[in-house]
Amino acid sequence: MNFDFTEEQVMLRDSVERYMREDYDFEKRQAIADSEQGMSAEHWQTFAELGWLSIPFAEQHGGFGGSAVDTMLVMEEFGKGLLLEPYLATVLLFGAALQKSGNQSAQEAIIPGIIDGSCLGALAYLERQSRFELADVKTSAAATADGFVLNGEKVVVFNGANADQLIVSARTSGEQSDENGISLFLVSAEAAGVQRSSFRQMDGQRVANIVFDNVGVAPDALLGELDGGFEILTAVAMEANLALAAEALGIMGQLNAKTLEYTKTREQFGVPISSFQALQHRMVDTFMDYEQTRSLLYRAVCALTNGEEDAVTAIHALKVMIDRAGSRIYGEAIQLHGGMGLTDELDIGHYAKRLMMIITTFGNGDFHQAKFNAIRYN
Amino acid sequence: MDTSFSEQDIVFRDEVRAFFAEHYDPELQGRMANADTFKEAVVEWQRRLHKQGWIAPGWPVEYGGTGWNSTQKFIYESERAAAGVRDVVPFGLTMVAPVIYTYGTQEQKEKFLPRILATDDWWCQGYSEPGSGSDLASLKTKAEVDGDDYIVNGAKVWTTYAQYADWIFCLVRTNSEGRKQQGITFLLIDMKTPGITVNPIVTIDNHHSLNEVVFENVRVPMTNRVGEQDKGWTYAKSLLAHERTGIAGVADSIRNLGEVRKYSEQEINGGKSLAADPMFQNRLSNIEIELMALEYTELRVLATVAAGGAPGAESSMLKIKGTELQQAIQVLRMEVAAYYQGVLPNEMSDEQLGHSFGSKARQAYMYGRAATVYGGSNEIQKNIIAKAVLGL
Numbered sequence: 001m002n003f004d005f006t007e008e009q010v011m012l013r014d015s016v017e018r019y020m021r022e023d024y025d026f027e028k029r030q031a032i033a034d035s036e037q038g039m040s041a042e043h044w045q046t047f048a049e050l051g052w053l054s055i056p057f058a059e060q061h062g063g064f065g066g067s068a069v070d071t072m073l074v075m076e077e078f079g080k081g082l083l084l085e086p087y088l089a090t091v092l093l094f095g096a097a098l099q100k101s102g103n104q105s106a107q108e109a110i111i112p113g114i115i116d117g118s119c120l121g122a123l124a125y126l127e128r129q130s131r132f133e134l135a136d137v138k139t140s141a142a143a144t145a146d147g148f149v150l151n152g153e154k155v156v157v158f159n160g161a162n163a164d165q166l167i168v169s170a171r172t173s174g175e176q177s178d179e180n181g182i183s184l185f186l187v188s189a190e191a192a193g194v195q196r197s198s199f200r201q202m203d204g205q206r207v208a209n210i211v212f213d214n215v216g217v218a219p220d221a222l223l224g225e226l227d228g229g230f231e232i233l234t235a236v237a238m239e240a241n242l243a244l245a246a247e248a249l250g251i252m253g254q255l256n257a258k259t260l261e262y263t264k265t266r267e268q269f270g271v272p273i274s275s276f277q278a279l280q281h282r283m284v285d286t287f288m289d290y291e292q293t294r295s296l297l298y299r300a301v302c303a304l305t306n307g308e309e310d311a312v313t314a315i316h317a318l319k320v321m322i323d324r325a326g327s328r329i330y331g332e333a334i335q336l337h338g339g340m341g342l343t344d345e346l347d348i349g350h351y352a353k354r355l356m357m358i359i360t361t362f363g364n365g366d367f368h369q370a371k372f373n374a375i376r377y378n
Numbered sequence: 379m380d381t382s383f384s385e386q387d388i389v390f391r392d393e394v395r396a397f398f399a400e401h402y403d404p405e406l407q408g409r410m411a412n413a414d415t416f417k418e419a420v421v422e423w424q425r426r427l428h429k430q431g432w433i434a435p436g437w438p439v440e441y442g443g444t445g446w447n448s449t450q451k452f453i454y455e456s457e458r459a460a461a462g463v464r465d466v467v468p469f470g471l472t473m474v475a476p477v478i479y480t481y482g483t484q485e486q487k488e489k490f491l492p493r494i495l496a497t498d499d500w501w502c503q504g505y506s507e508p509g510s511g512s513d514l515a516s517l518k519t520k521a522e523v524d525g526d527d528y529i530v531n532g533a534k535v536w537t538t539y540a541q542y543a544d545w546i547f548c549l550v551r552t553n554s555e556g557r558k559q560q561g562i563t564f565l566l567i568d569m570k571t572p573g574i575t576v577n578p579i580v581t582i583d584n585h586h587s588l589n590e591v592v593f594e595n596v597r598v599p600m601t602n603r604v605g606e607q608d609k610g611w612t613y614a615k616s617l618l619a620h621e622r623t624g625i626a627g628v629a630d631s632i633r634n635l636g637e638v639r640k641y642s643e644q645e646i647n648g649g650k651s652l653a654a655d656p657m658f659q660n661r662l663s664n665i666e667i668e669l670m671a672l673e674y675t676e677l678r679v680l681a682t683v684a685a686g687g688a689p690g691a692e693s694s695m696l697k698i699k700g701t702e703l704q705q706a707i708q709v710l711r712m713e714v715a716a717y718y719q720g721v722l723p724n725e726m727s728d729e730q731l732g733h734s735f736g737s738k739a740r741q742a743y744m745y746g747r748a749a750t751v752y753g754g755s756n757e758i759q760k761n762i763i764a765k766a767v768l769g770l
Contacts (some may be wrong), residue, residue: 001677001681002681003379275407275770277764278765279766283764284764287767289761292699293671296667302381305379305380306382317663320663350718373656376663377663
């Protein structure tokens with residue numbers, strides 16, 4: 001039993017850490033957030049050159065063949081730097097869905113482009129009414145002589161506006177919330193009938209609502225089995241939850257460290273406010289929240305890597321913890337920064353807003369607690 | 379990073395499981411549950427463990443430890459708790475023994491360690507005093523040099539199982555000058571020495587496990603001093619960190635939470651099992667999720683220790699979180715018991731009453747209040763983390 005990382009993993013983590021610290025400081029990050037695209041093509045190209053875009057992909061497609069631990073390490077560092085580039089959307093959602101679909105020709109056609117940075121992707125899985133249920137799909141895909149025709153609307157698609165390729169969940173049979181009858185389709189973002197409306201979210205991410213108006217795709221656009229898309233979506237979402245938790249942990253660590261530093265320098269009544277026991281104990285509480293979250297993240301990553309049955313349970317638990325502990329940490333960070341915590345100028349609020357969006361992505365704490373309860377107690 | 383068990387680990391787990399199933403028998407457990415036979419039953423159990431060679435997993439092999447790695451220790455502890463096996467009484471085995479084998483003389487090691495292993499001596503801890511609780515270093519029990527002896531005067535309080543004890547390890551003041559942490563000496567005192575009085579303290583669980591121990595001109599040979607005079611605080615501090623890691627009791631809490639759930643299945647609430655109530659399920663999972671995390675926090679600390687690090691301020695976190703969760707489980711068990719939480723022991727048999735766990739739930743809850751107080755109150759633990767980890 002050990003919690004050590006391999007030499008390779010330490011090098012990977014250190015290189016991302018150094019990059020975020022030296023080349024992706026808060027000022028540069030804000031400039032990217034304010035730009036037209038909301039991401040930097042230049043950074044993305046560098047990520048490709050550094051091999052970061054290849055991490056989870058199989059070696060046969062030119063990937064690094066990395067593990068959940070590798071992704072965890074990278075995402076934690078991205079969290080610390082409040083990364084805006086669509087790593088989650090392109091590599092961990094779009095890329096993972098492609099990888100899990102088992103569709104060789106699509107993988108061979110697309111994955112090399114993801115790895116070299118030329119192809120941006122997005123996974124269009126949400127609809128206006130679906131909230132956190134991946135199975136709630138109204139968008140339809142009707143079989144025709146030439147393949148399929150898609151109709152419907154996907155919402156809040158991460159990286160939806162910048163993506164070159166989309167993977168879309170659509171109903172091929174069954175009722176609106178049935179887990180069976182959902183299929184995944186690879187659709188070019190430029191295909192006729194695809195209309196994208198881009199908007200900014202509070203965490204600086206660019207998302208899009210995408211209307212599919214009689215969008216025709218070829219038979220080989222179907223990824224995985226017909227009607228069997230839900231299983232792939234769920235697997236992608238569970239692993240994405242791990243990656244998001246790692247990103248959240250990076251943010252939580254930054255919030256705690258910056259808050260501690262601030263209380264040591266901020267003087268009131270002639271002394272640093274960090275000398276007040278009332279504040280010290282609150283910072284101890286958030287320190288413990290952080291450590292407990294790290295422990296649960298390790299537990300979930302190990303369970304997934306070992307193929308343990310309770311990996312899903314551990315991931316649900318982790319997402320509950322991210323919500324509870326994360327909310328306490330950003331709340332305390334803002335409170336202990338006093339009025340400064342409310343300013344847009346300071347990074348504290350920006351960390352808080354990204355953390356809030358992570359909490360709600362793929363289900364908040366209550367959602368995952370209900371799932372956890374169903375597995376453990378029913 | 380890998381937390382999977384090897385084949386040898388699985389073999390070891392099965393061996394431990396089989397041993398507990400065979401040797402921790404219901405007859406013995408029955409005697410442990412009875413105050414009149416408690417001590418002899420505990421001694422008997424600890425001797426069975428000693429015979430098996432498993433009485434002191436934490437000790438170095440040369441003194442009688444098992445030589446287990448941290449995975450094996452984790453497996454042993456998990457299996458012990460899962461089987462509902464009572465943990466060993468800590469005062470001799472995990473509290474004073476590490477101080478003796480680390481700082482004691484050869485003669486002290488030979489005299490005390492084998493008897494601790496065999497539970498020939500029952501130990502208790504003389505730290506807190508009527509005027510010294512969280513501010514332990516302010517202690518006033520005085521030891522004055524008289525020839526080759528110390529003469530001890532003062533009082534210790536909250537002394538668990540002093541009524542059974544053959545020996546007490548004490549912090550006493552030998553010097554009042556300088557910082558209060560200096561001038562404290564670590565003494566081993568024979569409870570049969572003239573001048574020692576044990577006064578019982580009955581706690582809110584209606585039990586007697588705590589005591590006040592009064593020392594009036596108690597003569598203690600200098601050969602019973604551990605380490606140097608006036609340096610006892612340093613020795614005690616190293617021991618406190620040991621005490622706190624054990625205090626988390628994660629494995630026991632996992633078992634206890636499972637038991638609460640089992641009880642909840644039998645309780646009917648509005649025509650349905652309480653276990654199926656979504657609000658009750660949330661109460662359970664709030665605790666279970668924190669426990670899942672704490673189990674790994676403990677493993678991370680153990681891994682650090684195994685790699686040569688010392689259990690430092692992290693053990694304070696284990697203490698805080700562990701005891702908070704213990705109490706949360708006790709609260710939940712009380713709520714499952716509902717009005718049966720009020721039942722006093724020995725008023726009526728379980729069969730007559732039609733209920734089995736109300737009294738036990740209340741006892742655990744009431745005595746459980748001590749957990750956030752003893753071993754350095756949780757507020758003191760937060761001060762330790764603030765200082766040692768946050769640099770405040």
